[in-house]
Amino acid sequence: MPIITLPDGNNIDFPNKVTGLEVAEKISKSLAKQAMVISVDGELKDLEHLIEKDCSVKIFTSKNPEGLETIRHDTAHILAMAVQELFPGTQVTIGPVIENGFYYDFARKDPFTEDDLAKIENKMKEIVDRDEITKREVWDRNKAIDHFKKKGEIYKAELIEAIPENEDVSIYFHGDWHDLCSERGWALFQKLINYMRSRQDAAGYKEVNTPEILDRQLWEKSGHWEKYGENMYTSETPDEKVFAIKPMNCPGHIQVFNQGLKSYRDLPLRITEFGKVHRYEPSGALHGLLRVRAFTQDDAHIFCAEDQITSECLNVTNLILDIYKDLGFENVILKYADRPEVRVGDDEVWDKAEASLLEAVKASKLEYSINKGEGAFYGPKIEFVLRDAIGRDWQCGTLQVDLNLPGRLDASYVDKDGTKKVPVMLHRALFGSLERFIGILIENYAGKFPFWISPLQTMGIPISEEFNDYAIEVSKKIKDAGISSAVDIKNNNLNYKIRDHSLAKIPLLLICGKKEVDSNSVTIRRLDSNKQENMDIDSFLKTFSALNKASSN
Numbered sequence: 001m002p003i004i005t006l007p008d009g010n011n012i013d014f015p016n017k018v019t020g021l022e023v024a025e026k027i028s029k030s031l032a033k034q035a036m037v038i039s040v041d042g043e044l045k046d047l048e049h050l051i052e053k054d055c056s057v058k059i060f061t062s063k064n065p066e067g068l069e070t071i072r073h074d075t076a077h078i079l080a081m082a083v084q085e086l087f088p089g090t091q092v093t094i095g096p097v098i099e100n101g102f103y104y105d106f107a108r109k110d111p112f113t114e115d116d117l118a119k120i121e122n123k124m125k126e127i128v129d130r131d132e133i134t135k136r137e138v139w140d141r142n143k144a145i146d147h148f149k150k151k152g153e154i155y156k157a158e159l160i161e162a163i164p165e166n167e168d169v170s171i172y173f174h175g176d177w178h179d180l181c182s183e184r185g186w187a188l189f190q191k192l193i194n195y196m197r198s199r200q201d202a203a204g205y206k207e208v209n210t211p212e213i214l215d216r217q218l219w220e221k222s223g224h225w226e227k228y229g230e231n232m233y234t235s236e237t238p239d240e241k242v243f244a245i246k247p248m249n250c251p252g253h254i255q256v257f258n259q260g261l262k263s264y265r266d267l268p269l270r271i272t273e274f275g276k277v278h279r280y281e282p283s284g285a286l287h288g289l290l291r292v293r294a295f296t297q298d299d300a301h302i303f304c305a306e307d308q309i310t311s312e313c314l315n316v317t318n319l320i321l322d323i324y325k326d327l328g329f330e331n332v333i334l335k336y337a338d339r340p341e342v343r344v345g346d347d348e349v350w351d352k353a354e355a356s357l358l359e360a361v362k363a364s365k366l367e368y369s370i371n372k373g374e375g376a377f378y379g380p381k382i383e384f385v386l387r388d389a390i391g392r393d394w395q396c397g398t399l400q401v402d403l404n405l406p407g408r409l410d411a412s413y414v415d416k417d418g419t420k421k422v423p424v425m426l427h428r429a430l431f432g433s434l435e436r437f438i439g440i441l442i443e444n445y446a447g448k449f450p451f452w453i454s455p456l457q458t459m460g461i462p463i464s465e466e467f468n469d470y471a472i473e474v475s476k477k478i479k480d481a482g483i484s485s486a487v488d489i490k491n492n493n494l495n496y497k498i499r500d501h502s503l504a505k506i507p508l509l510l511i512c513g514k515k516e517v518d519s520n521s522v523t524i525r526r527l528d529s530n531k532q533e534n535m536d537i538d539s540f541l542k543t544f545s546a547l548n549k550a551s552s553n
């Protein structure tokens with residue numbers, strides 16, 4: 001597949017399409033950490049840009065003018081976001097990068113004050129801390145206008161129309177995500193967790209909550225201190241003991257396993273956690289949600305006997321694929337990576353681990369590629385790559401067989417014959433980072449979620465003030481039925497409210513007026529439809545409770 005030529009004339013041959021970030025990683029880990037932007041045959045591209053054909057690639061860091069310019073561009077965009085969040089109605093004009101930084105020109109009735117500058121700076125910090133996906137693509141101006149008109153984003157289209165005819169525009173996908181995030185991102189996060197929790201519960205997992213901070217000695221024993229130390233945050237106590245904030249949940253889960261004597265009857269033991277992990281990355285390396293310092297992993301570790309590896313790998317693969325399907329991703333590609341040259345463990349055990357994992361890959365009947373020698377030093381792995389609605393690939397889930405860590409941290413069980421054995425450990429993540437996955441989900445559905453996963457499912461709209469009480473009463477019944485609901489009692493007219501909540505992509509708007517009060521009903525207006533239908537409250541609750549499950553997709 002693509003042969004990539006580097007500035008020094010060397011070529012790297014990749015077996016599959018690669019992103020700019022993956023090319024940088026191939027060259028060196030430290031370069032990957034500092035990379036800001038790449039050029040492909042002389043054209044600047046994002047690090048996530050997918051390279052499919054032979055080309056020459058340059059990688060830029062903040063030390064290069066190109067990298068610095070990227071930082072300034074992104075910062076200018078964050079400034080514009082901050083201003084528009086703080087001062088709604090402010091018009092954005094131009095915000096170019098200049099020799100020693102950038103400036104942004106806003107159209108506004110009142111001038112900004114000194115105090116505003118401090119407020120804007122704080123807001124920018126807050127936006128950066130939200131760790132949203134920042135992705136930039138350069139589009140032709142007319143293509144951008146068409147795109148936003150089709151999406152019903154009239155304001156954005158108008159904004160782009162104000163740009164001179166012959167200029168390209170940078171489209172930041174930050175914005176789309178942010179709109180939703182600041183409205184109801186946490187509700188969506190909770191919904192996803194509740195959904196995954198119920199699926200994992202049914203699949204025999206035990207959810208745990210392990211400490212955020214653990215003694216340095218444990219990290220030394222696990223090997224993280226030596227191999228991963230530079231990415232760990234540490235903390236010292238008055239008695240001069242050193243603790244580390246967990247960058248991964250694995251050692252903590254082995255501690256859970258080690259509580260009390262385990263026998264072969266306890267296996268497989270499936271431990272799961274929505275674990276908040278922190279990893280130190282140099283500030284220049286942070287890249288939207290792709291490289292962040294804190295995120296929530298949907299992590300699990302399965303402790304099993306060697307003869308259970310195959311069936312457990314199959315169970316995990318089926319669960320992962322089933323969950324992806326519920327969330328709208330049916331197009332999944334697997335990457336299977338086998339033993340690297342430098343590794344721990346006997347070849348016999350590797351044979352078994354690889355055969356089991358490959359069997360799981362084959363049983364999935366999905367397209368897969370083999371990354372020879374790319375497994376972890378402790379065992380083989382599968383990566384799950386999702387293809388979204390417009391054909392972009394996202395590496396999300398992983399499944400790894402680990403023949404090393406349980407032994408290092410003294411995990412053992414008593415086998416049938418009374419001997420002590422070390423369990424095999426499977427590491428599994430469904431999406432990797434929940435925050436990042438939410439970004440992917442929003443992009444996949446372009447914000448229009450299926451009813452069951454919508455962070456806010458219904459909005460009651462009284463047609464005038466006298467129907468507020470009725471709308472609130474209906475909303476309460478809807479909430480009692482497990483469907484999320486709010487009521488808009490603001491003093492705006494009906495059309496304004498309909499437009500406002502349609503833009504916020506709420507699946508069902510429920511109009512309440514005299515007719516509805518008299519017949520104990522609501523008039524439903526579905527997203528993307530101008531048709532209205534009237535339904536009595538009982539039928540409404542029955543119909544939409546049934547749709548409020550993943551399987552109703």
Ligand SMILES: [Zn+2]
Nearest residue numbers: 249250427428
């Ligand atoms: Zn792990």
